Amino acid sequence: MDIAALSMAMSQTSLAQSASLQVMSMSKNMAEQQGQQLTEMLKSVPAPHPNLGSSLDISV
Secondary structure (H helix, E strand, O other): OOHHHHHHHHHHHHHHHHHHHHHHHHHHHHHHHHHHHHHHHHHHOOOOOOOOOOOOOOOO
16 A cells, blocks of 8 residues: 555545544534423423322332
8 A cells, every 4th residue: 555545544544533523523412402401491391299209118
């Protein structure tokens, strides 16, 4: 393999790796935003009943 072909192959590999990292970064940012939105949504929803779940009756 000559130097020019090797250089082109290395350049293409580097470009593919950079693109992959950008896509992963974008998906990470989107997941963080969705997590924050879910947290805000859960905070805004009131509990269905204040006494629900405060006691547990178990017979064995």
